[in-house]
Amino acid sequence: MADNRGVTYQGPGTVEVRDLDYPGLVLRDGPGVHPDNVGRECPHGAILKVLTTNICGSDQHMVRGRTTAPHGLVLGHEILGEVVETGPGVEFIKVGDVCSVPFNIACGRCRNCKEGKTGICLNVNPDRPGSAYGYVDMGGWLGGQSEFVMVPYADWNLLRFPDRDQAMEKILDLTMLSDIFPTGYHGAVSAGVTTGSTVYVAGAGPVGLAAAASAQLLGAAVVIVADLNEERLAQARSFGCETVDVSKGDPKDQIEQILGVPEVDAGVDAVGFEARGHGAGAATEAPATVLNSLMELTAAGGAIGIPGLYVTGDPGGVDDAAKRGALSLSLGTGWAKSLSFVTGQCPVMRYNRQLMQAILHDRVQIAKAVNATVISLDDAPRGYAEFDSGASRKYVIDPHGVTGKAA
Incomplete structure (x- = not known):
């Protein structure tokens, strides 16, 4: 059932906004999903309404055709959202929480996660250590450049903001916590x-x-x-x-x-x-x-x-x-x-809470430094094209118009 929309890779130089199925607490088959992950149940997961999601240079590598990304892959690993549903195994995260989503998908249970090496979790990607949303060879977890997304191991992965109003006021800074700022x-x-x-x-x-x-x-x-x-x-x-x-x-x-x-x-x-x-x-x-x-x-x-x-x-x-x-x-x-x-993926959870505090207490203005520029979901293809041409902007997609700042 198409109750969701998202940005998809359709071949070198081409991204399109397409209808998607509403996410569930199970990993379904689709472009880029590892066969061993198909049908994987996630009672520990949460479904988020995506408030902001950013275009990353790593996405651009795929869109240029410089990886083996399959056509139809749902893009996006920089995500900030509001929890709208939780699985039966979620204990601490609640509906209504506004959270940052680390781009690394981590189980919190394996040796590497327990040692703080969340960029190389051993349990989320059947091919090799480490996983991410909407990225080639990363297990096939759907990307977050969409209206809704599922986050597994929600109690472990999600960074909840302490105050919703404050978070919405500083949303353009806080959206950078999923990847770019910690990286x-x-x-x-x-x-x-x-x-x-x-x-x-x-x-x-x-x-x-x-x-x-x-x-x-x-x-x-x-x-x-x-x-x-x-x-x-x-x-x-x-x-x-x-x-x-x-x-x-x-x-x-x-x-x-x-x-x-x-x-x-x-x-x-x-x-x-x-x-x-x-x-x-x-x-x-x-x-x-x-x-x-x-x-x-x-x-x-x-x-x-x-x-x-x-x-x-x-x-x-x-x-x-x-x-x-x-x-x-x-x-x-x-x-x-x-x-x-x-080298390697940044272990986002090693830094994101401290960097959140730096943002909330006005120690850094990261959105200004990277020239955060808000666009609508439908404008994502234009954002990709302008970013690829060298525009000095960090494009922030606002799927639901919550920031009131979309150009």
Whole structure:
């Protein structure tokens, strides 16, 4: 029964809003659903009315045809919603609660979840550790760029906001808690950012901007954000970051002009596998560029956080190696400089409660930093197209018109 609508992937460059079945407390068959997950019962789940759901750069990789995502996949893993139904196994979450949904789906029962590694839960994806809503090879849990969505293990996964009115007032900031803000923060923490650090963030898309704002929150002395897109660099400057235009050559020279030395204490890769070259090569895809550059730029003994997405299968890769996620890394440089690296999904639950508190107590304005822009569900295809063209905006889909701010 079509009592729901959502954004679906219909092939490279194409997303469409389609009628969907209203979610139930069972995982039904459909595009991308792992056969072993079909029929999986979720008495521990809750159904949410989606209040806001964001378009992510990771979604864009799929929409560009750079993954093996199947046609018809319901997109969206950044979700904030109101609980409208709970399963018989849900004890603490109640109907009417307004909650953030971590993009990682986690059971709360396995060894990894108990160790706080919720990005690599062992029980929710039959293929490999880790799962997410509306994402390729992640078990087939339906995405949240829709009017309604089911969240399994609700008592464990949902972050309930303490006051509904306050949450609605700050909804554009709080919607970033599902992924982008914790992911950027994780990148900065993984890079060892602390009071007085100098930080280089590669990529001025929403995750890079969130990483930059997070570095400031952590006490960095100077945050330098690099990109090819002047509009995105201007957005970084709008909240106090220094910027580097990598189309103008090796970023080391520009960093030296800013800091007096050609290196930083901490580096963050917020670009991922669709990286481009620097200088004259800026128009050409070169997926190892950012990682190799960060190894050159980061001071010996430093660390590199890698929230940018890298995949094991890329049909559009520049060569056979890139198509299977094998990059030509100068690992010897990293070894010689004793650099540390942290990769993988951000374990959102490690950070989201603390970041919620920072938002509620006005310690950070993350929506302003990433230029949150509200659109309707029907405008989602336009949002994807504009985001893909390089617009310096974080598109927030408002399926029910609750924010009153849709453009």
